[in-house]
Amino acid sequence: MPIVEQYTGTTDPEDHLETFKSLLFFQCASDAIMCRAFPSTLKGVARQWFSRLPPRSFSNFTALGRAFLAHFVSSRVHKKTAANLLAIKQQPEESIRSFLTRFNKEALQVQNLDPIMKFQALRSGIRDIELKSH
Structure with a gap:
């Protein structure tokens, strides 16, 4: 066993x-x-x-x-929600790659995450305005 x-x-x-x-x-x-x-x-x-x-x-x-x-x-560990993702922001000296890695790690912990909500949370956390506009 x-x-x-x-x-x-x-x-x-x-x-x-x-x-x-x-x-x-x-x-x-x-x-x-x-x-x-x-x-x-x-x-x-x-x-x-x-x-x-x-x-x-x-x-x-x-x-x-x-x-x-x-x-x-x-x-007890509280389950992550989409609201937790909205709080994730790219730090001033953080590369986009590091931010995406950190964001995706958190997103994997949210059950039944709506892809649109995930995209919106990701978009709101990115600091680069030019990157957001594409």
């Missing part, structure tokens, strides 16, 4: 939970096995959180997952 990186409480808990679920669903693991296997993917404060839970606190893995997400909600 592939190994899931241990969760320490500092990264996105949703990403950790989804990775764990997809790997165990692929293995056709039962709900009980998922509940027993999940603590092995925790480390540090995350393992401490789990060890403080009263025995038989949850009747299924869905409930355990909800409690995990609720406890580590402050570490």
